[in-house]
Amino acid sequence: MNEQERQQIYNRAKNWVLEAGERIRTKMDQPIVIETKSSPNDLVTELDQETEQFFIERIRTQYPDHQVLGEEGFGDEINHVQGTVWIVDPIDGTMNFVHQKQHFAISVGIYKDGVGEIGLIYDVMKDCLYHAKRGEGAYKNDEKLPLLPEERKLEQSIIGLNHFWSIDNKLVHKEGLQSLIRKARGTRSYGSAALEFAFVAEGIVDAYVTMQLSPWDIAAGVILVQEVGGITTQADGEPITLLDKNSIITCNPAIHQEIIDEHIELKT
Ligand code: 2AM
Ligand code: CA
Ligand code: CA
Ligand code: CA
Numbered sequence: 001m002n003e004q005e006r007q008q009i010y011n012r013a014k015n016w017v018l019e020a021g022e023r024i025r026t027k028m029d030q031p032i033v034i035e036t037k038s039s040p041n042d043l044v045t046e047l048d049q050e051t052e053q054f055f056i057e058r059i060r061t062q063y064p065d066h067q068v069l070g071e072e073g074f075g076d077e078i079n080h081v082q083g084t085v086w087i088v089d090p091i092d093g094t095m096n097f098v099h100q101k102q103h104f105a106i107s108v109g110i111y112k113d114g115v116g117e118i119g120l121i122y123d124v125m126k127d128c129l130y131h132a133k134r135g136e137g138a139y140k141n142d143e144k145l146p147l148l149p150e151e152r153k154l155e156q157s158i159i160g161l162n163h164f165w166s167i168d169n170k171l172v173h174k175e176g177l178q179s180l181i182r183k184a185r186g187t188r189s190y191g192s193a194a195l196e197f198a199f200v201a202e203g204i205v206d207a208y209v210t211m212q213l214s215p216w217d218i219a220a221g222v223i224l225v226q227e228v229g230g231i232t233t234q235a236d237g238e239p240i241t242l243l244d245k246n247s248i249i250t251c252n253p254a255i256h257q258e259i260i261d262e263h264i265e266l267k268t
Helices: 003-027 046-062 094-100 174-183 193-202 215-227 253-263
Strands: 034-036 043-045 067-070 084-092 105-112 115-123 128-133 138-140 158-161 186-188 207-213 231-234 246-251
Touching (some): 003 046, 003 084, 003 105, 003 115, 003 128, 046 067, 046 084, 067 215, 084 094, 105 193, 115 193, 128 193, 128 215, 138 193, 158 174, 174 253, 193 207, 193 215, 193 246, 207 253, 215 231, 215 246, 231 253, 246 253
Parallel strands (some): 158 207
Antiparallel strands (some): 034 043, 084 105, 115 128, 128 138, 207 246, 231 246
């Protein structure tokens, strides 16, 4: 993709995200059909599905040679990352959407040959768009986000963490995360992985650690965090793999190694 194409995709994607958000705001006070997926707390609504279809129709019309991967399954079955791939989470934080009517986001990551080019995370109710283009920094609406501070100690850090991983679970030893909770200045749990990435990029959360995220949960966030000098890896420090589930840490590089070495012990 040349620069002109990239700029055009960026502009279109931003407009679509804003339009999709506007539709959600208009429809969310009407009765909404809610179903469960893998478990009783894994929710999906008709607006998750409609919003995904909104993106897929537009992407397929404008860019028939691009691939699209979406959480709700209306996109393509993707088994390689060659060419341009859009990775869409139509509503990230569906439980927040259903129960709180706020704190949910639309997440769109656009990759070329496996390299993250464009990341968009839209906090729909705040009308706040985090956006980034590779090599050009990250923005919150019109405001450019500063690079993350070079020095940061864990004792001064706020860590985004889902409480679930600090009690008995199948994937990670709770003791390490409990000692992280004890050592950090504070912890937060926002219930939207995309927004937690955006907050790391904004520098208002210093790290976000969680297990088993899907490509659509992280695709945009990884790009935003990278553009402010942050780092995202698997929870054992290995590079993330774009099309798989990943347990991840995204953070200020100053605290990356310490969290992995001292506080994350995966059950393998
Ligand atoms: P979702 O709302 O798009 O499903 C909640 O802690 C965060 O984890 C949300 O970003 C949510 O995305 C994500 N998540 C990933 N897998 C999930 C699952 N099986 N059930 C609920 N939330 C999940
Ligand atoms: Ca979901
Ligand atoms: Ca999600
Ligand atoms: Ca979702």
